[in-house]
Amino acid sequence: MTAPLLFVLAVDQRPWLTKALWGHTGTATPDQRAAATRAKHAVLDGLLAAVDGGVPRGAAGILVDDELGPGVAERARATGVTLSMPLERAGLDVYEDAPADVPAHLAHHAPDLAKVLVRYNPEGDPDANALQRRRLAATARAVRDAGSRFLFELLVPPTPRQQGAGFADDVRPGLALRAMEEIAAEVPVDVWKLESLGPDQAYADAVALAATHDATCLLLGAGAPAAQVDAWLARAAPHGFAGFAVGRSIWWDAVRALLAGETDHGAAVSAIASRYRRFVDAFLDASRTAAPLAGAGGATR
Template structure:
């Protein structure tokens, strides 16, 4: 049975693992205890930015965090105690094909952190590797059934990278692929996964430039009686202008509940802190301001006041 989700949902994701370990610090796994503590400390900075945004007006019932258990177990406990929506990834980081983090023990880890949502990031192109798609769908069916059998909500982060043939059709222009091919491919991926028994409560999808495409994706996600299923916009590391355009396109469409924008919210602030060009407090404020900007943009595009954001 699908649980569904129909409330506003403004997620600050910082479940990135390789991006923090290698991209931010240049560490090579396995990390030493000191290196792991440095990564965890940076994630705490992001969380403090999130909490600051709540203090100045983002409603706790609409706000959420997405962070990994490895470096954010304490953050997840604190957020859960505060009544904040918590999301935890279950995919192994940096893999082209979906596989469970913690292998056969993934269910025990989900039970231990007791999140509102489990999140699976999946690269799935319906015109891509058919055998890989079938393998992924089978694993994701297990995840979907487990979530709905235990009362944990399921968030599916769908990425549809271009195949070589699709890229060639657009002469290697990623922007043209995103505009002219990706929307229909996303709809095709959603249909195939639904037919395989994969039933997310939330589809976390790459931003779309056109409102008509947003409407089409919601209609696909909600087809055949799935009226309670929602969609949110992911950031994909885009620049500020790109994020704002995606939020404005999606926000007026019923069924789009919010967003999950990560690196664009915190990366510059963490680099500044790492390089000693920002203090910790300045980094926290910068992250809070970015998160607030997304909330104000989304609610403004829906014709709302911003839920009290100052």
Template sequence: MAIGFDAPLYILPFDHRGSFETKMFGWTGDLTPGQTAEIAAAKRVIYDGFLAAADGGVPRDRAGILVDEQFGAAILKDAQARGFMTACPAEKSGQDEFDFEYGDDFAAHIEKISPTFCKVLVRFNPDGDATLNAKQTERLAILSDYLHSAAGPRFMFELLVPPEPAQLQQVGGDHRRYDAELRPQLMVRAITQLQDNGVEPDLWKIEGLDRRDDCEKIVLAARQGGREKVSCIILGRGEDDRKVREWLEVAASVPGFIGFAVGRTDFWEPLVAWRAGKVTREDAVAEIARRYREFADVFARGQAAQG
């Protein structure tokens, strides 16, 4: 059974790997040491924005980062030394089927990094391919058992529910209608199915929801069966500032949603502008800090309005 995590949590995620290489840098194939160092340096810009936001008012006991070992091992070490919460991914990047980044050595890598959270990103539609879902669930249960058998990281589960063709057809091919009309109930079913098969996250990382009652249903599913301390955070999904604010305001009004993980909306545009020479490094850092800090303020105000 999950231990849970119910303290406020404002995560700046920049654990992107495959998408970072191809979409930010335009690189494919194996990276050279120089390319690896260049990506690590770009991620340091994001991290410096995070540090600036913490210095500028984001509560340090709520602030955390999510970054990968490949490009961010030094960043994780520094953040831990400064007392921030950290999260590190365990999944291979850029594939539809969950598998371990480091194969059978996953535990050794988790123990080496020793983050606050071990995070997985999983695409799981309960009406999707049953064989694929079973294979993913088996691997995820192994990770869940490992994490809960050791006094180590908590289990953070990023649940993505991509539409099946028949589901999209049901809403006339409209992805926004799918998000509003079908995805919430599919997420509830996915959470229950995973829990019933031995996958016990302490924290669910949830795609944005437009309606408060859908957020409430997600929390009920996450906390069913004696899981009272299991919580949820909302993710940004790379949406624009306005949409992310809407999602944060809705989630913050619901007990059980304790924070957010907003990454690309914070850093993508400032980082692209810096790499293109349109802004200085200092300007990029300041803009990333501003965006992250403002999202933290939005969520904090929404929570304050609860009670």
């Protein structure tokens, strides 16, 4: 069965955003918080403009925090787009919940998808990996008990021995598939948000592996240039990915210009809507023009 399409505009960045805009990762000042909130509402406006321009509302989604984006989740919920919110303490190598009271947070916001970002290399520290799986299993239970789905953003950083120019295309795909297997054995995942996987076969393998536990896959953008994201979408779409969760590649230029006073709200919203629609169209075009690989489905390599 084909998974429903989902195109998520991700704007849940917190330390990354304050670092990019103001050079720090500490607590934002009141003025900085106001600016970040203004920016995140502009991103939602861009998403809604794209929906008004033809992107199916049922396939549109936003991933947003309530720390620097207060009110965005409530507005998104009212418009009927899919709402996702983060649960991780940002910037850590070993996963921790944030906020500490996950059930209360979920009860208040009722997101359709509750998202965790996890750095996990199956050849990394085994004790840290086991600790993460235990913590994430408890978080996933809380998410499902709240009636939300569990969105797992998997990042696979290289170990010192794995670092090198060929890691992303030659080494990381196999590690990502192994990580998915290890995690899914203990943690109930509904949607995987994955980095680019190099060879076409790896995308098909990820989808097949996810299907073994009734999960789907989305592609993340990693802040890459638009042409690079287009190329990744062209690989992911024909092999069963359900869509994408892309953020900075869509909105960063517009947000920076808006907060620098180089453009106005309307122009920023238009630019965000245009870039979002570009990626939606690229995904849909690729899904129509290519067929899945024959014999896909191997779990690891």
